[in-house]
Amino acid sequence: MRIREAVLTPVAFADPPLLNAMGVHEPYALRSVVQLVGEDGVTGLGESYGDEGFLAQARKVAEQLPGWDVFDLPGLRRIVERVVGETVHTDLHGLTGGFSVGKTLASVYALFEVAALDAQGRLLGRPVYDLLGGRVRDEVEFSAYLFYKFGAHLGAAGDDWGEVLTPEALVGQARRMVGTYGFRSLKLKGGVLPPEQETEAVRALAGAFPGHPLRIDPNGAWTPDTAIRVAHALDGVLEYLEDPTPGTAGMARVAARAPMPLATNMCVVRFADLEPAVRARAVGVVLSDHHFWGGLRDTQALSVACRSFGIGLSMHSNSHLGISLAAMVHVAAATEHLSYACDTHWPWKESDVIAPGALEFRDGAVRVPDGPGLGVELDPDALARAHETYLRCGLTQRDDTGYMRRYVGASSFRPHTERW
Ligand SMILES: O=C([O-])C(=O)C[C@H](O)[C@@H](O)C(=O)[O-]
Numbered sequence: 001m002r003i004r005e006a007v008l009t010p011v012a013f014a015d016p017p018l019l020n021a022m023g024v025h026e027p028y029a030l031r032s033v034v035q036l037v038g039e040d041g042v043t044g045l046g047e048s049y050g051d052e053g054f055l056a057q058a059r060k061v062a063e064q065l066p067g068w069d070v071f072d073l074p075g076l077r078r079i080v081e082r083v084v085g086e087t088v089h090t091d092l093h094g095l096t097g098g099f100s101v102g103k104t105l106a107s108v109y110a111l112f113e114v115a116a117l118d119a120q121g122r123l124l125g126r127p128v129y130d131l132l133g134g135r136v137r138d139e140v141e142f143s144a145y146l147f148y149k150f151g152a153h154l155g156a157a158g159d160d161w162g163e164v165l166t167p168e169a170l171v172g173q174a175r176r177m178v179g180t181y182g183f184r185s186l187k188l189k190g191g192v193l194p195p196e197q198e199t200e201a202v203r204a205l206a207g208a209f210p211g212h213p214l215r216i217d218p219n220g221a222w223t224p225d226t227a228i229r230v231a232h233a234l235d236g237v238l239e240y241l242e243d244p245t246p247g248t249a250g251m252a253r254v255a256a257r258a259p260m261p262l263a264t265n266m267c268v269v270r271f272a273d274l275e276p277a278v279r280a281r282a283v284g285v286v287l288s289d290h291h292f293w294g295g296l297r298d299t300q301a302l303s304v305a306c307r308s309f310g311i312g313l314s315m316h317s318n319s320h321l322g323i324s325l326a327a328m329v330h331v332a333a334a335t336e337h338l339s340y341a342c343d344t345h346w347p348w349k350e351s352d353v354i355a356p357g358a359l360e361f362r363d364g365a366v367r368v369p370d371g372p373g374l375g376v377e378l379d380p381d382a383l384a385r386a387h388e389t390y391l392r393c394g395l396t397q398r399d400d401t402g403y404m405r406r407y408v409g410a411s412s413f414r415p416h417t418e419r420w
């Protein structure tokens with residue numbers, strides 16, 4: 001199947017004021033949607049980041065794709081390498097670790113790889129999980145992604161999740177998530193309040209949800225000593241501790257003393273990071289993310305590498321829509337070595353670009369869609385609306401720190417790793 005046209009559409013969707021170590025989510029999250037349209041009219045879908053820097057690279061690749069055969073993934077890699085060259089895409093938040101040429105290439109490639117696999121599946125009448133070697137599970141389990149949050153965006157009315165800055169409010173948020181989606185594992189996005197308060201919040205969750213596995217992720221906001229202290233305070237409570245401190249050396253120091261495994265989506269973010277992390281015994285769980293690990297097939301390669309080194313694998317998420325969730329579900333379904341429930345921001349969005357119904361949560365898990373390709377259909381009107389929102393919202397890159405400074409004053413907020 002040769003490509004006639006690759007259509008790249010930036011989109012935006014409403015996002016609540018969720019807090020993290022770098023600041024607060026702006027009123028809209030940005031994404032990109034690609035449609036690979038074949039000469040015979042079959043279309044493959046992909047979704048990824050919507051920051052301007054990423055879009056610029058993806059746009060240049062899209063222009064080169066007419067005439068390319070969607071079964072030629074090595075050819076896609078060559079096109080991406082040629083077009084992106086030595087460009088390093090950076091973001092303003094650093095919440096998914098360092099930047100490099102390799103990570104930029106992997107991210108841009110991943111957007112189109114997913115769309116190519118979707119198109120291949122549609123042509124063959126087979127789900128993407130079959131193209132990845134077959135399904136090893138019928139459903140994929142996800143965790144509840146709990147956030148401290150402000151009650152309202154600047155100048156806007158409050159949302160129905162309300163303000164969440166206390167353990168009681170957090171337990172309320174968790175009750176709603178668990179009640180609606182049936183999640184078992186609960187993850188708290190930390191690095192927002194002093195570690196003692198976040199420890200108390202995790203304890204409150206443990207009390208309110210006995211038997212539910214718990215995690216906390218301060219995105220490197222703690223020193224190794226603080227991280228070790230929190231790790232001991234939460235001994236027997238956490239299934240893993242995520243990115244407590246920045247860097248492989250710091251993580252290794254904490255890992256040597258912590259009673260639970262350390263997980264990361266910040267210090268191991270490319271294949272080149274694995275060897276030093278394994279040698280230093282810095283991480284027990286790698287949080288894969290096909291959006292920056294080079295797509296679905298490289299995520300499976302990562303899984304094999306992790307299994308070889310005795311490291312667990314789970315999945316990281318950023319704010320996303322249904323095409324990404326479908327891709328996450330397919331790769332998780334076809335990946336044997338997957339040790340924990342995956343992250344998703346799904347409950348935090350109210351609109352999508354796909355037709356409803358294909359992806360539903362029951363008991364905290366999503367049934368793997370059986371339709372051809374990713375098994376989800378684009379809703380053209382919804383895509384047009386989301387693009388219109390993108391144009392109207394005026395945002396061109398995610399800036400949690402800049403937005404937080406508008407809440408609290410520029411001099412009052414200086415995010416940095418090892419803040420506590
Ligand atoms: O596990 C993580 O580090 C993330 O999910 C990164 C995200 O950007 C999260 O911090 C968020 O949405 O604010």
Ligand SMILES: [Mg+2]
Nearest residue numbers: 217242243265
């Ligand atoms: Mg994380």
